[in-house]
Amino acid sequence: MSALADAASWILLSAGGLFCIVGGVGLIRMPDFYTRMHAAGVIDTLGAGLILAGLVFQAGFSLAAVKLLVIGLLIFFTSPTATHALAQAALGRGLEPLAAKEEENAPSKC
Amino acid sequence: MFGAAAVAVLATLVLALVRAVLGPTVFDRVLAGNTVGTLAVLLLATIGFVVERPEFLDLAIVYGVLNVVGTIAVLKFFRYGDLGE
Numbered sequence: 313m314s315a316l317a318d319a320a321s322w323i324l325l326s327a328g329g330l331f332c333i334v335g336g337v338g339l340i341r342m343p344d345f346y347t348r349m350h351a352a353g354v355i356d357t358l359g360a361g362l363i364l365a366g367l368v369f370q371a372g373f374s375l376a377a378v379k380l381l382v383i384g385l386l387i388f389f390t391s392p393t394a395t396h397a398l399a400q401a402a403l404g405r406g407l408e409p410l411a412a413k414e415e416e417n418a419p420s421k422c
Numbered sequence: 423m424f425g426a427a428a429v430a431v432l433a434t435l436v437l438a439l440v441r442a443v444l445g446p447t448v449f450d451r452v453l454a455g456n457t458v459g460t461l462a463v464l465l466l467a468t469i470g471f472v473v474e475r476p477e478f479l480d481l482a483i484v485y486g487v488l489n490v491v492g493t494i495a496v497l498k499f500f501r502y503g504d505l506g507e
Contacts, residue, residue, distance in 0.1 A: 326427070329427045329430025335434065335457075363427055363468065379479035383463060393490065398453055400497075401497040
């Protein structure tokens with residue numbers, strides 16, 4: 313059983329780390345603020361979720377696993393709230409999304 | 423195994439810090455700060471398992487809550503100019 317748990321946590325941890333790096337690269341390369349929020353979302357959901365799942369496998373049936381699930385629930389509920397507040401504040405301050413500008417001056421091709 | 427996850431989280435932390443420095447608008451910097459907070463929670467949980475100290479998970483929970491409260495407060499300041507009377 314523990315070999316299976318080790319293998320599963322190894323896969324989940326490396327996948328979570330990979331998605332964290334994917335989100336980080338997206339955070340750098342995305343052209344516009346609103347697209348960068350999408351990349352940050354990748355870190356919050358997949359990166360954090362897979363790493364915490366991998367750690368739960370390592371923790372087994374113990375209080376540590378419960379705490380990890382609480383952290384997962386915390387990120388699950390607070391990350392969208394913070395991202396929504398961020399987008400609301402940016403739009404409120406008049407930060408135009410990239411797509412909006414292109415539509416104004418370039419007529420759509422289709 | 424934990425080392426790989428910790429190194430990946432640290433690499434993402436560096437990328438988020440680069441975005442925090444480069445970010446043209448202040449909201450990019452707040453976004454980078456929020457990401458750094460989430461990564462800190464992950465790093466705390468991972469290191470807590472490396473050094474076999476489960477108390478780190480309590481720190482991660484508290485840090486996660488504080489990170490969100492801080493982000494919302496900074497956003498309120500930059501959106502409405504002040505934090506209210």
